Amino acid sequence: MKRLVILFYILQLVAANLKAQLAPIGQWREHMDYRSGKRVALADDKVYVATNFGAYSIGREDGEITRISKVAGLNDVGVRTLNYDAAGEKLVIAYNNSNLDVLYRNDVINIPDIFRSTVTGDKTIYNISFRNNKAYLSTGLGVIVVDLQKYEISNTFIIGNNGSNVKVNGFAADATRFYAATEEGLKVANQNAANLNDYRNWTTVSGTNGLPGGAVQQVFNINSTIVVQYFNTIYVSNAGNWQAVYNDSWRWESVNVSDAVILISEERFGWNERRVLSITSNGVINATIQNNNELRYPFHAVKSGGEIWIADFEKGLVKAEGNLFERYAVNSPYGPLDGEMFFFNNKLYVAGGSINDAWNYQFNGTGFFTFDGNEWKDYNRTNLSFMDTVFDVITIAVDPRDETIYAGSFGGGLLEFKSATQYKIYKQNSSLNVAIGDPNNYRVGGMAFDAANNLWISNFAGSNNFLVKKADGNWRAFRVPFLIQDNMVGAVLIDDADQKWIQVPQGNGLFVYNHGTSIDNAGDDRWKWFQTGRGSGNLPSNAVNCMVKDKDGFIWLGTDKGIAIIQCPGDVFTTNGCEAFQPVVQQDNFAGFLFENEDVRAIAVDAANRKWVGTRNGVWLISADGEKVLERFTAENSPLLSNAIIRIAIDPKTGEVYFSTFNGICSYRGGATKANENPDKVIVFPSPVPPSYNGNIGIRGLPENSIVKIVELNGRLVYQTRSLGGQAIWNGKDYRNQRVSSGVYMVLAKDEFGAEKQVGKIVFIK
Missing domain, CATH: 2.60.40.3110 (Outer membrane usher protein)
Known part of the structure; x- marks a missing residue:
């Protein structure tokens, strides 16, 4: 009982x-860009789509979306192309760095030989073809043959003139011969030749029998007929002679042969027209797939019966069936997001804009994003027309009173956003100053709310370069009292004493500002400039990349020469002052300055006051006092998408740690929560x-x-x-x-x- x-x-x-x-604790998730389709391949029950950073599959019957990424078992990120071998039931994924993965049932087999090879030249994999359990890779070196049963490189055809490397754009075969579309023209060889890696066994047929000389973009076999793309013309072989069967003046994004038809994805410049054509081998158009609302930028297409599946750069994956269009959207952000990233009320906010190392704008219109743990939402000119000029949003803040979002543009001013119909853009209608030497350009370098709900703003290159939008809506402008090139100011951090710490870009340290008893009384304002050297702040480097306040109120700084800690921020303006020090960390029985030779790009503090530190060489988790390394994650030992970390943010409720990298965002469920x-x-x-x-x-x-x-x-x-x-x-x-x-x-x-x-x-x- x-x-x-x-x-x-x-x-x-x-x-x-x-x-x-x-x-579970210790589990990884990825949040990469799956919105832009670039390549598509068909299996019996699935459609595979390549994006710039990963891949995914769609169930052809149920529409179920499955992400295929490093977190799911792949060995790399940054997909160049993919193709599916129906005979062997294997998906081959080629990465931008020439690494190669083969997916067979539930296994992922990595073939890193090309990636690891020390051979010089262009190792890029441009196309993948299949024949008899082999994958033929069209590369910048020549044709590389992969045995898909032994999962190894079995041969390399170096077929350039005089045995040199030549870029191969495509590869095909008929019953007796191989065909390679190269930058030197179409090359042909007998399959039973004794040594196919000898260029002398390959004959260049371009410039003969009706086929023009010069580079050939693609070659296919369609029902035993060899089809060649020569720029914007399709040629077919007829008893050794070549005949042009179709051409047009549009720009061709890709040409593919699928289900016994030729599919051309193309764009008409200046006319805002894009389409996919289905053409027979004799050049007859049998279908035109065109709808500027449903199909925006078609990159690649495949066909199965009455269905044409299209990888679209803006729409992702689109299925066209007659006049019906169906879009398969994978919820994700756009591309890598370079701007500030933080949590507020259990929601992640990410600024998507970009600046380069010289703090020049990049005209990035990505806008900003939110993520509630399940769904990404984007706010940019794609869905909000008023954001057309709000480019390079690099900083973001949320008003704690009503969750109004403030998005700082590095050129387009300051956006105050409540909803799609309630918004305001601050430029000349505020205390924001135009950038010195750049008329009509208003640059926001950083923002932060203080405990009294005042919004403090750094106005990069403005004549009055530090501002506050007070809780009552009134503005006040300040000028940093130090001579600094271009009046440049960046990120803003507010400490427990209500002091403002201001990053000074391009290796100029940081400022500290105390407004005294009242914001409006400038008489008791105090400023200090932190730099290297004792008596000047004692920073390990003037190149301050990031700063964060921990649970003890200490200020942690990440520089290009490691970490510095300011443990007495409240004493900055006292007689004895307060300076930074570098903590000594114990690792592998060796004690040294923390990250002395590391370029520290991001620091975040978890609920246990431990520090997550991002560098160009991965991520460290260190103890609260900075004296012990607890974890180390790299792209080699974990699903981390890249060793180059841009930002780190932590969900205090769940302990999930988000890492922004140049390959996108991924997250790791940590062990500390609020x-x-x-x-x-x-x-x-x-x-x-x-x-x-x-x-x-x-x-x-x-x-x-x-x-x-x-x-x-x-x-x-x-x-x-x-x-x-x-x-x-x-x-x-x-x-x-x-x-x-x-x-x-x-x-x-x-x-x-x-x-x-x-x-x-x-x-x-x-």
Whole structure:
């Protein structure tokens, strides 16, 4: 009877927790750009689409979207092209760096030989063709043959004139011969030649029998007829003679042969017209797919029966069937997002604009984005026409009173956004100053709200280069009292003493400003310039890339020569002053200055006051005091999309850490969450714990740094730990490192006052 009661109790807990499951601690997610389609391939039951950064598949019957990325098991990012071998049921993905992945059923097989090769020249993979369990890669070196059964490079055809490398654009075969479309023309070889990597076994046929000389863009076999693309003309072979069967004056994005037709994706310059043509091998147009609303920038197309699947640069994947169009949208941001990134009220805000290292604008119209944990929303000129001039949004702030969004453009002024119909753009109608030497250009370099809801703004290159839009809506302008080239000012941070820390770009340190008793009284304003050298701030470098305030109120600075900490920001303007110091970190029994030779680009503080540090060489997690390295993530040892980190932001509620890189955004569920002073709302995940689960169990919503005990129903202690902020982590094992038995375990938490209370239950199921 006792077993039946426990089983009934377990089942009730299972049902109660089904809707409350959270992703396991230590799990990665990616948030790459899947909106721009560039290549498409067909399988029996799926359509595969390549984007600039990853790939995805669509179920042809159910429309189910599956992302194919490094987080899902791929070995790289930045997809150049892909193709599907129907005979071998294998998807081949070629990356921009010439790395190669083969997807077969549930396996991903990496073939890195081309990527790792030290050979000089253009190793780019431009096209992929298949024949007899082999993939023929058209590259800048020649034709590289991959054995798809042994998963290895089996041959390389170096077929340029006199044995040189030549760019190959496409490859095809008929019953007896191979055809290579190269920059030197169409080259042909007998398949049974003794040595196909000898250029002398290849004959250039361009310039003979009706085929013009010079570069050939593509070659295909369509029902045993060889088809060649020569710029904007299609030629077909007839008994060794070549005949032009179709041409037009549009710009051809791609030509493909699929389901016994030729598909041309093209654009008519100056007319805002784009279309896909379906043409027979004798040059007859049998279908024109054109709809400027549904099809914006067709890049590549394939056909199956009455369906034409089109990779569109703006729309992603579009299926055209007669006059009907269906778009398959994958929710994601646009491209890599370079601007500021932070959380407010459980929502991620990301500025998508760009500036280069010299702080010049890039005319990036990406705008800004929000992410609620499941859905990305974009705000830019694509869906908000008034943002046409608000380019390069590099900084963003949210008014804590009503969540009005302020987006700072590096050239287009300041956008105040409440909704699509309630907005205002500040330029000459405010205290913003036009950039010196750049008329009509208003540059916002950084922003931050203070505790009194005043918005502080750095006005890069403005004559009065530091501003405040006060909580009552009135503006006040200041001029930084130091001589600095172009009056340049960047990011803004406000400390616990209400002082403003202002980044000075291009290796000029940072300013600190204290407005005294009143913003409007300039008489007691104080300024300080932090730079290298004792007595001047003691920074390790004047190139300050980032700054953050930790839970102790300390200011952490990331420079191109490591990290500096200011532990006494409230004493900056006292007689003795306050200077930065470099912490000494212990790693591998070696103590040294923290990241002394690292270019630190981003720092974020989690709920346990630990620091996540992003550099050009990956990510470190270090202890709260900066004296110990706890984790190290790189693109080589983890799903991190790139070692070049731009920004880091942390969701305080879930502990998920977001990394912005040049290949897009990815996230890692960390172990520290914001503390909860109401232990009745503690969440345990996963619970129930399934038999096959070997990951960490998170206990979230605990009091700050509480002592947590896991006990059996009879009170016997199984495990004890301390929470990271408001979350404790348990690997499901007891003190003997043995996995606990199935059953119900109680979670007890003791707060800082020593009061212990049962806060949750964990169910293990066989």
